[in-house]
Amino acid sequence: MNAYMPYVLCMILFSIGVYAILAKRNIIKIILGVVIAEYAGNLFLILVAYKAGGRSAIFSETQVILPDSMVDPLPHALVLTSIVIGLATTAFLIALAIRLYGKYGTFDITRMRELRG
Amino acid sequence: MIELYVLLGLMIAGAVIAIEVKNLLSAVIAVGIVGLALSIIFLLLKAPDVALTQIVVEIVAVILLIRATLHREIALKSCGTRPFGAFMGILFLGLAVVAAIVTFNSLAPFGAPLMTVSQFYPMNAITGTGAINVVSSIILDYRAYDTLGEATVLFTAVIGVLTVMRSVGKKKEEDVQENHE
Numbered sequence: 001m002n003a004y005m006p007y008v009l010c011m012i013l014f015s016i017g018v019y020a021i022l023a024k025r026n027i028i029k030i031i032l033g034v035v036i037a038e039y040a041g042n043l044f045l046i047l048v049a050y051k052a053g054g055r056s057a058i059f060s061e062t063q064v065i066l067p068d069s070m071v072d073p074l075p076h077a078l079v080l081t082s083i084v085i086g087l088a089t090t091a092f093l094i095a096l097a098i099r100l101y102g103k104y105g106t107f108d109i110t111r112m113r114e115l116r117g
Numbered sequence: 118m119i120e121l122y123v124l125l126g127l128m129i130a131g132a133v134i135a136i137e138v139k140n141l142l143s144a145v146i147a148v149g150i151v152g153l154a155l156s157i158i159f160l161l162l163k164a165p166d167v168a169l170t171q172i173v174v175e176i177v178a179v180i181l182l183i184r185a186t187l188h189r190e191i192a193l194k195s196c197g198t199r200p201f202g203a204f205m206g207i208l209f210l211g212l213a214v215v216a217a218i219v220t221f222n223s224l225a226p227f228g229a230p231l232m233t234v235s236q237f238y239p240m241n242a243i244t245g246t247g248a249i250n251v252v253s254s255i256i257l258d259y260r261a262y263d264t265l266g267e268a269t270v271l272f273t274a275v276i277g278v279l280t281v282m283r284s285v286g287k288k289k290e291e292d293v294q295e296n297h298e
Contacts, residue, residue: 003226009125011217015210016132023203028141032148036132039155046162052228056163057251067239071163074235077255081267087174088274094185095278
Protein backbone atom coordinates (compact mmCIF):
# COMPACT_ATOMS: atom_id res chain seq x y z
CA MET A 1 0.00 0.00 0.00
CA ASN A 2 1.15 3.50 -0.78
CA ALA A 3 3.08 5.29 1.98
CA TYR A 4 0.88 8.37 1.57
CA MET A 5 -2.52 6.63 1.70
CA PRO A 6 -3.59 7.99 5.15
CA TYR A 7 -2.87 11.53 3.97
CA VAL A 8 -5.03 11.02 0.88
CA LEU A 9 -7.96 9.64 2.92
CA CYS A 10 -7.61 12.59 5.29
CA MET A 11 -7.73 14.98 2.32
CA ILE A 12 -10.91 13.27 1.06
CA LEU A 13 -12.51 13.78 4.48
CA PHE A 14 -11.54 17.47 4.37
CA SER A 15 -13.06 17.76 0.87
CA ILE A 16 -16.36 16.32 2.13
CA GLY A 17 -16.50 19.03 4.78
CA VAL A 18 -15.70 21.82 2.31
CA TYR A 19 -18.29 20.43 -0.13
CA ALA A 20 -20.94 20.72 2.58
CA ILE A 21 -19.96 24.33 3.23
CA LEU A 22 -20.13 25.20 -0.48
CA ALA A 23 -23.19 23.29 -1.63
CA LYS A 24 -25.68 22.96 1.23
CA ARG A 25 -28.48 25.40 1.95
CA ASN A 26 -29.32 24.28 5.46
CA ILE A 27 -27.26 26.17 8.03
CA ILE A 28 -26.93 23.14 10.33
CA LYS A 29 -25.38 21.17 7.45
CA ILE A 30 -22.91 24.01 6.89
CA ILE A 31 -21.93 23.85 10.57
CA LEU A 32 -21.48 20.08 10.27
CA GLY A 33 -19.21 20.70 7.27
CA VAL A 34 -17.09 23.11 9.28
CA VAL A 35 -16.81 20.55 12.09
CA ILE A 36 -15.79 17.75 9.69
CA ALA A 37 -13.17 19.89 7.94
CA GLU A 38 -11.74 20.87 11.32
CA TYR A 39 -11.50 17.22 12.39
CA ALA A 40 -9.67 16.41 9.16
CA GLY A 41 -7.16 19.21 9.78
CA ASN A 42 -6.43 17.98 13.30
CA LEU A 43 -6.13 14.40 12.07
CA PHE A 44 -3.62 15.43 9.39
CA LEU A 45 -1.29 17.00 11.95
CA ILE A 46 -1.43 13.91 14.17
CA LEU A 47 -0.79 11.67 11.13
CA VAL A 48 2.29 13.73 10.26
CA ALA A 49 3.58 13.31 13.82
CA TYR A 50 3.30 9.50 13.88
CA LYS A 51 6.47 7.44 13.94
CA ALA A 52 6.16 3.79 12.94
CA GLY A 53 6.62 1.59 16.00
CA GLY A 54 6.93 4.65 18.23
CA ARG A 55 5.42 5.03 21.69
CA SER A 56 3.52 7.90 23.26
CA ALA A 57 5.57 10.82 24.55
CA ILE A 58 5.46 9.91 28.24
CA PHE A 59 8.50 8.92 30.28
CA SER A 60 8.34 6.41 33.11
CA GLU A 61 9.97 6.30 36.52
CA THR A 62 10.35 2.54 36.58
CA GLN A 63 11.69 1.76 33.10
CA VAL A 64 14.14 3.41 30.75
CA ILE A 65 12.50 4.99 27.69
CA LEU A 66 14.69 6.53 25.03
CA PRO A 67 13.61 9.89 23.57
CA ASP A 68 14.30 8.53 20.08
CA SER A 69 11.52 5.94 20.42
CA MET A 70 8.80 8.55 20.91
CA VAL A 71 6.35 10.02 18.41
CA ASP A 72 6.66 13.74 17.69
CA PRO A 73 5.12 15.55 20.72
CA LEU A 74 4.96 19.08 19.30
CA PRO A 75 1.94 18.60 16.94
CA HIS A 76 0.10 16.85 19.80
CA ALA A 77 0.44 19.94 21.97
CA LEU A 78 -0.67 22.28 19.19
CA VAL A 79 -3.64 20.07 18.22
CA LEU A 80 -4.80 20.07 21.86
CA THR A 81 -5.09 23.86 21.60
CA SER A 82 -6.73 23.62 18.19
CA ILE A 83 -9.43 21.17 19.37
CA VAL A 84 -10.54 23.42 22.22
CA ILE A 85 -10.65 26.49 19.96
CA GLY A 86 -12.66 24.44 17.46
CA LEU A 87 -15.25 23.70 20.15
CA ALA A 88 -15.46 27.41 20.98
CA THR A 89 -16.08 28.44 17.37
CA THR A 90 -18.61 25.61 16.91
CA ALA A 91 -20.53 26.74 19.97
CA PHE A 92 -20.61 30.31 18.65
CA LEU A 93 -21.83 29.14 15.23
CA ILE A 94 -24.61 27.11 16.86
CA ALA A 95 -25.67 30.12 18.94
CA LEU A 96 -25.87 32.24 15.79
CA ALA A 97 -27.88 29.51 14.03
CA ILE A 98 -30.38 29.30 16.90
CA ARG A 99 -30.85 33.09 16.86
CA LEU A 100 -31.29 33.08 13.07
CA TYR A 101 -33.95 30.39 13.41
CA GLY A 102 -35.73 32.46 16.02
CA LYS A 103 -35.68 35.51 13.74
CA TYR A 104 -36.51 33.99 10.34
CA GLY A 105 -38.20 30.70 11.28
CA THR A 106 -36.05 28.69 8.88
CA PHE A 107 -32.55 27.24 8.56
CA ASP A 108 -32.48 27.82 4.79
CA ILE A 109 -29.84 30.42 4.00
CA THR A 110 -31.45 31.42 0.69
CA ARG A 111 -34.55 32.62 2.56
CA MET A 112 -32.56 34.86 4.91
CA ARG A 113 -32.01 37.57 2.31
CA GLU A 114 -34.35 40.25 3.61
CA LEU A 115 -33.04 42.25 6.54
CA ARG A 116 -35.39 42.98 9.39
CA GLY A 117 -34.57 45.59 11.95
CA MET B 118 -1.94 -0.55 10.41
CA ILE B 119 -5.09 -2.05 8.86
CA GLU B 120 -7.27 -0.75 11.71
CA LEU B 121 -6.26 2.81 10.83
CA TYR B 122 -7.62 2.36 7.31
CA VAL B 123 -10.83 0.76 8.63
CA LEU B 124 -11.40 3.69 10.99
CA LEU B 125 -10.61 6.24 8.28
CA GLY B 126 -13.14 4.53 6.01
CA LEU B 127 -15.69 4.63 8.84
CA MET B 128 -15.04 8.36 9.27
CA ILE B 129 -15.53 9.04 5.56
CA ALA B 130 -18.75 6.99 5.52
CA GLY B 131 -20.02 8.81 8.60
CA ALA B 132 -19.20 12.17 7.03
CA VAL B 133 -21.03 11.33 3.80
CA ILE B 134 -24.09 10.16 5.76
CA ALA B 135 -23.98 13.30 7.91
CA ILE B 136 -23.92 15.53 4.85
CA GLU B 137 -26.51 13.72 2.74
CA VAL B 138 -29.15 12.38 5.16
CA LYS B 139 -32.47 14.28 5.28
CA ASN B 140 -33.17 14.15 9.01
CA LEU B 141 -31.02 16.72 10.84
CA LEU B 142 -30.95 14.77 14.11
CA SER B 143 -29.55 11.71 12.27
CA ALA B 144 -26.95 13.97 10.66
CA VAL B 145 -25.80 15.19 14.07
CA ILE B 146 -25.52 11.62 15.37
CA ALA B 147 -23.46 10.70 12.27
CA VAL B 148 -21.05 13.51 13.11
CA GLY B 149 -20.77 11.90 16.52
CA ILE B 150 -19.59 8.72 14.75
CA VAL B 151 -16.91 10.74 12.95
CA GLY B 152 -15.65 12.38 16.13
CA LEU B 153 -15.51 9.21 18.24
CA ALA B 154 -13.74 7.27 15.46
CA LEU B 155 -11.30 10.20 15.33
CA SER B 156 -10.54 9.82 19.04
CA ILE B 157 -9.84 6.08 18.57
CA ILE B 158 -7.50 6.97 15.69
CA PHE B 159 -5.69 9.37 18.04
CA LEU B 160 -5.21 6.50 20.48
CA LEU B 161 -3.82 4.27 17.70
CA LEU B 162 -1.43 7.04 16.66
CA LYS B 163 -0.06 7.19 20.25
CA ALA B 164 -1.61 10.51 21.22
CA PRO B 165 -3.55 9.72 24.44
CA ASP B 166 -3.86 13.34 25.61
CA VAL B 167 -5.39 14.41 22.31
CA ALA B 168 -7.75 11.41 22.37
CA LEU B 169 -9.09 12.33 25.82
CA THR B 170 -9.65 15.95 24.79
CA GLN B 171 -11.32 14.82 21.56
CA ILE B 172 -13.82 12.59 23.41
CA VAL B 173 -14.85 15.40 25.77
CA VAL B 174 -15.09 18.01 23.01
CA GLU B 175 -17.02 15.66 20.73
CA ILE B 176 -19.64 14.89 23.37
CA VAL B 177 -20.12 18.58 24.18
CA ALA B 178 -20.36 19.49 20.48
CA VAL B 179 -22.97 16.77 19.81
CA ILE B 180 -25.02 17.93 22.81
CA LEU B 181 -24.96 21.52 21.54
CA LEU B 182 -25.91 20.44 18.01
CA ILE B 183 -28.78 18.32 19.35
CA ARG B 184 -29.97 21.37 21.30
CA ALA B 185 -30.08 23.31 18.03
CA THR B 186 -32.03 20.63 16.11
CA LEU B 187 -34.32 19.27 18.79
CA HIS B 188 -37.60 20.89 17.70
CA ARG B 189 -40.04 18.56 16.00
CA GLU B 190 -40.49 20.64 12.89
CA ILE B 191 -36.78 21.47 12.51
CA ALA B 192 -35.49 17.92 12.44
CA LEU B 193 -37.60 16.83 9.49
CA LYS B 194 -37.15 19.88 7.27
CA SER B 195 -35.62 18.77 4.01
CA CYS B 196 -32.40 20.52 3.09
CA GLY B 197 -31.88 21.37 -0.53
CA THR B 198 -28.62 21.69 -2.39
CA ARG B 199 -27.49 24.72 -4.34
CA PRO B 200 -26.96 23.16 -7.79
CA PHE B 201 -24.32 25.63 -8.98
CA GLY B 202 -22.41 25.43 -5.69
CA ALA B 203 -22.58 21.63 -5.74
CA PHE B 204 -21.25 21.40 -9.30
CA MET B 205 -18.40 23.87 -8.73
CA GLY B 206 -17.64 22.28 -5.37
CA ILE B 207 -17.27 18.78 -6.80
CA LEU B 208 -15.20 20.08 -9.75
CA PHE B 209 -12.71 22.13 -7.75
CA LEU B 210 -12.50 19.74 -4.80
CA GLY B 211 -11.67 16.93 -7.22
CA LEU B 212 -8.89 19.08 -8.64
CA ALA B 213 -7.74 19.89 -5.09
CA VAL B 214 -7.56 16.21 -4.14
CA VAL B 215 -5.50 15.44 -7.27
CA ALA B 216 -3.16 18.35 -6.53
CA ALA B 217 -2.85 17.20 -2.91
CA ILE B 218 -1.90 13.67 -4.01
CA VAL B 219 0.90 15.18 -6.12
CA THR B 220 1.96 17.44 -3.25
CA PHE B 221 2.06 14.66 -0.65
CA ASN B 222 5.01 13.12 -2.48
CA SER B 223 7.20 15.92 -1.15
CA LEU B 224 6.21 15.21 2.46
CA ALA B 225 8.04 12.73 4.63
CA PRO B 226 6.30 9.35 4.20
CA PHE B 227 3.75 8.22 6.78
CA GLY B 228 5.47 6.79 9.86
CA ALA B 229 8.79 8.63 9.46
CA PRO B 230 8.38 12.20 10.76
CA LEU B 231 10.97 14.93 10.45
CA MET B 232 12.10 15.48 14.03
CA THR B 233 14.46 18.42 13.39
CA VAL B 234 12.56 20.95 15.51
CA SER B 235 10.80 18.76 18.03
CA GLN B 236 13.79 16.58 18.93
CA PHE B 237 14.53 19.23 21.54
CA TYR B 238 11.42 18.57 23.64
CA PRO B 239 11.83 14.85 24.52
CA MET B 240 15.56 15.38 25.09
CA ASN B 241 15.10 18.24 27.57
CA ALA B 242 11.63 17.73 29.09
CA ILE B 243 12.72 16.03 32.32
CA THR B 244 15.84 18.07 33.03
CA GLY B 245 14.23 21.34 31.92
CA THR B 246 10.75 21.14 33.39
CA GLY B 247 10.54 18.01 35.56
CA ALA B 248 7.40 16.77 33.76
CA ILE B 249 7.41 13.14 32.65
CA ASN B 250 4.68 13.79 30.08
CA VAL B 251 6.36 15.63 27.23
CA VAL B 252 3.09 16.99 25.84
CA SER B 253 2.13 18.64 29.12
CA SER B 254 5.66 20.00 29.46
CA ILE B 255 5.14 21.70 26.09
CA ILE B 256 1.65 23.12 26.66
CA LEU B 257 2.27 24.21 30.26
CA ASP B 258 5.91 25.31 30.13
CA TYR B 259 7.60 25.75 26.76
CA ARG B 260 4.52 27.14 25.04
CA ALA B 261 2.50 28.34 28.02
CA TYR B 262 1.60 31.61 26.28
CA ASP B 263 -0.12 29.49 23.64
CA THR B 264 -2.32 27.97 26.33
CA LEU B 265 -3.03 31.44 27.73
CA GLY B 266 -4.15 32.53 24.27
CA GLU B 267 -6.35 29.44 24.03
CA ALA B 268 -8.02 30.32 27.33
CA THR B 269 -8.56 33.86 26.04
CA VAL B 270 -10.24 32.56 22.88
CA LEU B 271 -12.41 30.22 24.95
CA PHE B 272 -13.63 33.00 27.26
CA THR B 273 -14.21 35.34 24.33
CA ALA B 274 -16.35 32.65 22.70
CA VAL B 275 -18.31 32.13 25.94
CA ILE B 276 -18.97 35.88 26.19
CA GLY B 277 -20.00 35.91 22.52
CA VAL B 278 -22.42 33.00 23.00
CA LEU B 279 -23.92 34.63 26.08
CA THR B 280 -24.35 37.92 24.20
CA VAL B 281 -26.01 36.29 21.21
CA MET B 282 -28.26 33.99 23.25
CA ARG B 283 -29.36 36.65 25.75
CA SER B 284 -33.15 36.51 25.72
CA VAL B 285 -33.87 40.00 27.03
CA GLY B 286 -32.71 42.79 24.74
CA LYS B 287 -31.32 46.05 26.02
CA LYS B 288 -34.11 48.32 27.21
CA LYS B 289 -34.60 51.66 25.56
CA GLU B 290 -33.59 54.63 27.64
CA GLU B 291 -37.10 56.11 27.86
CA ASP B 292 -38.44 52.87 29.35
CA VAL B 293 -35.69 52.87 31.93
CA GLN B 294 -36.43 56.48 32.89
CA GLU B 295 -40.15 55.75 33.12
CA ASN B 296 -39.44 52.87 35.42
CA HIS B 297 -37.37 55.15 37.63
CA GLU B 298 -40.16 57.70 37.85
